[in-house]
Amino acid sequence: MVTRRFALLLAVGAVAPALSPWPWFAAGVVLVLLAGVVAVDLTQAGPLDGVRLSREGDTTVWLGGTATVTLHVENVSDRPMRLSLRDTWVPSAGSAHAEHRLSLEPGTRESIATVLTPTRHGDRPAVRVTLRSYGPLHLAYRQRRAAWNDARTPKWVLRVLPPFPSRRLLPEKLAKLRVFDGAVVTRGRGQGTEFDNLREYVIGDDVRSIDWRASARAQDVVVRTWRPERDRRVLCLLDTGRTSAARIGDEPRLDAAIDAALLLSVLATRADDRVDLLAADTAIRAKVEGGGHRTKLTRLISAMASLEPALVETDFGLAVAELLRRDHKRALVVIFTALDAAPIIEGLLPMLHRLVTLHRVVVASVRDPETARLAVLPEAGASADDVHVAAAAELALAERDRVRAVLTQLGVIVVDETRDLFASKVADVYLALKAAGRL
Template sequence: MVTHRFALLLAFGLPLPIFLPQPWRAVAAVVTVAAALAAADLAMAGPLTALRLRRDGDHTVWLGGSARVILTVANTGSRTVRVSLRDTWVPSAGAGPLFHTLLLRAGIEQPVTTTLTPTRHGDRPAVRVTLRSAGPLGLAYRQRSRSWNTAHTPPWNLRVLPRFPSRRILPEKLARLRVVDGSVVTRGRGHGTEFDNLREYVIGDDVRSIDWRATARAHDVVVRTWRPERDRRVFCVLDTGRTSAGLIGQAPRLDASIDAALLLSVLATRADDRVDLLALDDTVRTRVEGGGQRTKLNRLIDAMASLEPVLAETDFTLLGREMLRRDRKRALLVIFTALDTAPMIAGLLPLLPKLTARHKVIVAGVRDPFVSRLAQLPGTPGVADVHRSAAAQRVLAERDRVRDVLTHAGATVVDADADAFAGKVADVYLLLKASGRL
């Protein structure tokens, strides 16, 4: 194949013979010379079959961050190869730069770096490396078929973990958790507590906590202390149906749910509770359960990274079958969904009595702050402002009605704006943990 230099050579060479007595022969001579130079240049271009490719770099990155992937091109042949390559990724990988030009002598390898700034979470694979070997004159080049380039492209997949903006409040929640479950014990036994240790009696202790056998052995008054139970089960349910695709700010509602579920999972893992994950719409998309707590947390994050909203109605009967088939041990069931009237009344509400009979249920829905702003009239409202405000207030009133109905059915409802949503869910968990109601 010829390059733009060959076209420029013809563009400058063909007009010259016009002033000669026999221009057509001169034109033919110019074309012949240019073609001969291009053929010679093509013959001197290094073979592409001598090139070997390999990749190194980052396998994972949090959404909003950047990753680096290094593509190393090695020349295993005996001739110098002038390589132009294009490293193509899926558009949402945010790859750049895509084009590189290398001069590879025999036995030499050279790395090129591609910086990836993804715009969506999930798997972002490399598509194809297209190689082109040019001659020393730059008039012609070798390039193989697309299938050959695809076959010789080293596979690479960048796992983009979901955005975790609530990470900034994680130290605060962990400090509260240490107060609840770590450094502070209770004087008296209650529901959801377990024995911690024995210590000497101090004024103000409940006399009912005195351990008389230990007192007899120690010849001093000894009391039992208690702490909130560990090894409780926390079950996060992510609704990936059509309502999860609604935008909250610039991101789908599902992203806010994933952020809150991540914060809750980290807290529960630090509290030595068992965390399971279920994502569903009209079918079960992801299920994570079993395994060690630290290992499971990584599995949870990986599973959440691949979730995307699905344009299907959520079938909450799948959740009922999943939870009711398990053992009867009480768990904290946190359902991240939209507090919309139709899905809640027709889908989740008929199922709640059975769930709340066995488990502690939290229904968590993120509120769109834009709707809250629309509900407030400006200083000098016009007719359009009044209509928009009335519509927004109706939406909020229906949301309040859904919240009241779910609360009456025995669920704890978390309804907050996106910037405070994850923190509110974590606060409810810590409150239940402190009061021993898990």
């Protein structure tokens, strides 16, 4: 193929026939000369098969951050290379599709750093590296088809972790957890505690905590200390159906649920409880169970990164059946969904009776403040449209209250908060249940 430089040279060469008394002969001579030059230039272009590509760099990044992935270009042929290279990623990876010019002698290598600023969480793959090899005059170049470039492109996927704005609440929640731990040991045995160790009696200890047999053996007064129960089970069920696609403010409801589930998972892991994850709509989209506390937390975050809302009705029967398939040890089940009447009453409610019997259940939903705002009529000059909108918003709020009342009557704890308080409220419910020994 020829370049723009050849087109410019051809335009300059077109002047000669116009000045010649034999224009057709002159035009033929010019074309033959230019064709010969282009042919020689093309034969001097290095073979594309002599280019070896490889990558290294970041594989994960939090949404809102930047990642750097380096592409190594090596000339393994015995001829110099004058290359034009374009490294293309999916648009949401946030890469500038700049063209890079390289000049490689035989056996040398150059590196190209691509800075990515993703705009969505999930997996963001590299698409294609397109190569061109130019001749020394840059009049012609070699380029293969897209399929050939696809086969030579080194695969790379950047996993963009979901936003975690509620991480700022972690110091506060962990401080509450530490205070709770200390209060239990000082108070002595109570609900939700288990034996920790023995220590010498000090003034102020509850005499009911004295272990008389251990005191007789030690020939000193010894008391038992207690700590909150560990190794409790917490299971986060994320609804990824159509209601999770509704936008609360400037983000989908699913993103707010992921943020709250991340805060709850980190907090429960620090409290030495076991956290599992299940995400479902008409199919199981993600499932994380088993493994150590720290490694599981990494797996939980990675699994949530790839979740996207699906425009289908959630099959709660499938999700609850998957929950009940596990062992029947009592657990805290937190269901992140919407308090919409139809999916709750027709989908989730028939499944709750058995679930509540076996587990402690929390239904957590993000409230849209826009609905409450629309339910209030303007102070003056309300039109008929305003009245209809307010009536529809009031009806939606009434249905939400009815759903909340039905769930509470079944023994379900309902969290219904706005986006800025949602994650904190879910964490507070966990801490309260942990303190009361009701997990």
